[in-house]
Amino acid sequence: MIVLEHVSKRYALGGETLTVLADISFTVEEGEFVALLGPSGSGKSTLMHILGCLDMPTEGRYCLSGVDVTKEAPRRLAHIRNQKIGFVFQNFHLLPRISALQNVELPMIYAHLSRAARRARAEELLELVGLSNRLRHLPTELSGGQKQRVAIARALANHPQLLLADEPTGALDSETSREIMELFRELNQTGVTVLVITHDANVAAYAARQIRLIDGRVVGEEELRGRS
Amino acid sequence: MDVREMMFTALLSMRTHALRSILTMLGILIGVASIIAIVAVGNGGKAAIVSTLESSRLQNTIEILPKELVVPGLPQPGQVLSISANDLNLVRQFHGVTVVNPLYFGQVEVTAGARSANLNLEGGPYFLPDLARFTILHGHMFTPLDVLGHRNVAVLSVGAASQLFGTTHVLGQTVTVGGQPLDIVGISASTEPSILNGILGGGAVYVPNTTLEDIFPNWTASEMAVGVVPGTSVSQLARRLVTALNIHAHSAQAFEDSSGFLAGIEKLVGTVTSILTLVIGSIASIALIVGGVGVMNIMLVSVTERTQEIGIRMSLGASRAAILVQFLMESMFITMTGGFLGILLGAAIAFGVHLATHLPMQVSWQVMVLSFLFSAVIGLICGIYPANKASKQNPIEALRYE
Numbered sequence: 001m002i003v004l005e006h007v008s009k010r011y012a013l014g015g016e017t018l019t020v021l022a023d024i025s026f027t028v029e030e031g032e033f034v035a036l037l038g039p040s041g042s043g044k045s046t047l048m049h050i051l052g053c054l055d056m057p058t059e060g061r062y063c064l065s066g067v068d069v070t071k072e073a074p075r076r077l078a079h080i081r082n083q084k085i086g087f088v089f090q091n092f093h094l095l096p097r098i099s100a101l102q103n104v105e106l107p108m109i110y111a112h113l114s115r116a117a118r119r120a121r122a123e124e125l126l127e128l129v130g131l132s133n134r135l136r137h138l139p140t141e142l143s144g145g146q147k148q149r150v151a152i153a154r155a156l157a158n159h160p161q162l163l164l165a166d167e168p169t170g171a172l173d174s175e176t177s178r179e180i181m182e183l184f185r186e187l188n189q190t191g192v193t194v195l196v197i198t199h200d201a202n203v204a205a206y207a208a209r210q211i212r213l214i215d216g217r218v219v220g221e222e223e224l225r226g227r228s
Numbered sequence: 229m230d231v232r233e234m235m236f237t238a239l240l241s242m243r244t245h246a247l248r249s250i251l252t253m254l255g256i257l258i259g260v261a262s263i264i265a266i267v268a269v270g271n272g273g274k275a276a277i278v279s280t281l282e283s284s285r286l287q288n289t290i291e292i293l294p295k296e297l298v299v300p301g302l303p304q305p306g307q308v309l310s311i312s313a314n315d316l317n318l319v320r321q322f323h324g325v326t327v328v329n330p331l332y333f334g335q336v337e338v339t340a341g342a343r344s345a346n347l348n349l350e351g352g353p354y355f356l357p358d359l360a361r362f363t364i365l366h367g368h369m370f371t372p373l374d375v376l377g378h379r380n381v382a383v384l385s386v387g388a389a390s391q392l393f394g395t396t397h398v399l400g401q402t403v404t405v406g407g408q409p410l411d412i413v414g415i416s417a418s419t420e421p422s423i424l425n426g427i428l429g430g431g432a433v434y435v436p437n438t439t440l441e442d443i444f445p446n447w448t449a450s451e452m453a454v455g456v457v458p459g460t461s462v463s464q465l466a467r468r469l470v471t472a473l474n475i476h477a478h479s480a481q482a483f484e485d486s487s488g489f490l491a492g493i494e495k496l497v498g499t500v501t502s503i504l505t506l507v508i509g510s511i512a513s514i515a516l517i518v519g520g521v522g523v524m525n526i527m528l529v530s531v532t533e534r535t536q537e538i539g540i541r542m543s544l545g546a547s548r549a550a551i552l553v554q555f556l557m558e559s560m561f562i563t564m565t566g567g568f569l570g571i572l573l574g575a576a577i578a579f580g581v582h583l584a585t586h587l588p589m590q591v592s593w594q595v596m597v598l599s600f601l602f603s604a605v606i607g608l609i610c611g612i613y614p615a616n617k618a619s620k621q622n623p624i625e626a627l628r629y630e
Contacts, residue, residue: 049624052543054542054543054623054624054627055624074547074548075547075548075549078545078546078547078548078550079547081542081543081544081545082544082546083545087543087544089627093536093540093543093627094540095537095540097241097244098240106541106544107544107545109233110541110544110545110547110550111545115232154544158545
């Protein structure tokens with residue numbers, strides 16, 4: 001499903017070359033729940049941007065369900081983000097001026113779904129994340145945990161093959177974090193591939209497999225329990 | 229992203245920054261409003277002048293006059309300055325012509341007791357009020373008998389009476405013109421349309437043409453009023469008369485009938501209003517351009533403010549084209565709303581001018597459609613740069629932007 005082969009990312013800073021990711025290779029199978037664990041500065045975010053088709057590796061190949069995305073044009077990449085990837089961000093990144101329902105509808109607007117189909121799917125998803133009574137609320141009227149639930153519902157809108165979560169609990173208290181991670185686990189059990197990027201070992205503990213990243217290198221993989 | 233969705237987004241963004249959007253569209257609004265108002269009042273004024281000129285034409289009468297000088301005071305080759313007795317006799321021989329009355333115009337000193345004034349003296353037939361456009365306020369107009377009998381009578385305009393006597397109650401008194409005392413039988417007021425009144429007004433003394441010929445035997449007629457047998461084609465006869473007179477004067481440029489004269493005035497009025505409209509219109513276009521620059525400025529601010537929104541949209545699958553179109557729509561929405569409100573305001577201003585001054589107005593739908601389209605084009609042009617900037621954002625940096 002995800003195949004990274006010798007992926008490197010380097011930036012030219014003045015005369016020096018800064019290596020953020022060095023020779024990273026790993027595979028994530030469909031239906032897995034994987035955590036990318038690493039301290040800040042380990043290159044997690046850069047890796048997440050590459051996995052999310054927002055950035056391109058300097059070297060190496062990245063195949064997403066058989067497609068080498070490093071060879072795709074920007075227009076195709078937008079389509080891949082829309083259809084195959086669902087993002088969940090640390091700071092939720094909901095549009096502040098539109099309701100929870102409209103936020104969930106956004107990816108489906110770019111997928112050219114009809115108004116009625118969007119509305120039905122958005123209501124279904126918000127119900128799935130337990131927010132059926134908050135459809136018309138603006139993000140400012142929601143708690144942190146509720147906002148993250150809306151963001152997760154939005155990420156699932158177009159039936160993505162990969163749910164990509166970047167520090168999804170970074171802005172939440174421990175109780176809410178637990179609830180959100182439970183939600184990810186439930187979603188994974190229904191067949192969604194989940195990749196969580198975190199520095200928090202407690203968060204990573206929800207995953208079935210951990211990939212540890214330090215200074216832009218994979219330093220270890222650990223199978224925590226059988227694949228669910 | 230379909231059009232309806234983009235319109236919704238644009239509307240939402242406009243509503244969120246309502247005051248800012250209104251201030252931004254103000255430039256476009258004022259520009260469009262002034263164009264609409266100027267064209268409405270200009271067209272209305274032109275139409276009013278033309279229609280009063282048209283309606284003032286007399287039935288069964290042809291007015292023939294020497295063709296106007298191209299350069300005042302400088303006669304052209306073949307130019308005729310006045311109408312001779314021969315010309316009058318020539319016209320009298322035509323079939324269909326009932327009567328030919330010469331009309332005289334000149335400036336003379338008129339005295340009444342100790343006071344005197346330089347006034348316009350006009351000599352003509354008893355239906356002079358129709359030709360010179362005045363009406364009798366007090367007393368009566370001189371009669372056909374007065375004309376036939378070379379009687380020493382005069383009608384004074386209100387202006388002339390007040391200049392000579394300080395009052396308009398002067399019936400029965402006398403004024404002296406060229407040494408000849410004349411009895412005042414009537415007081416007249418001009419019926420020229422209000423627009424022309426100021427230009428052509430002033431004191432005038434009207435006398436029978438026969439009386440004037442007696443006092444000033446060497447004056448030549450400056451116009452002739454030709455009576456026509458009812459049922460005759462006035463325009464055809466007028467053309468034949470003018471042709472005959474021109475042949476007689478050995479010039480194609482000597483005479484014209486008043487329809488040609490009117491057409492000339494209409495053309496002149498049209499030219500003047502078109503030039504005025506063009507000049508004021510270009511000033512209003514500057515307002516539109518300034519307004520467009522304001523829109524571009526606000527759109528640039530908006531793109532910067534909403535960097536994170538752009539990043540989020542891109543991460544959710546918005547292509548660069550979709551972002552570009554979104555911001556273009558917003559900019560066009562602002563200018564088109566401004567244009568629409570400007571059309572309403574412009575029409576309201578024109579109506580206000582109409583109420584205040586009684587000048588007619590003609591709101592032209594072509595100008596409305598054109599200015600609406602123009603404001604859309606301004607939105608498009610002024611939105612391209614900011615929208616392009618928005619679409620070129622790096623999604624990673626845009627997402628990080630706080």
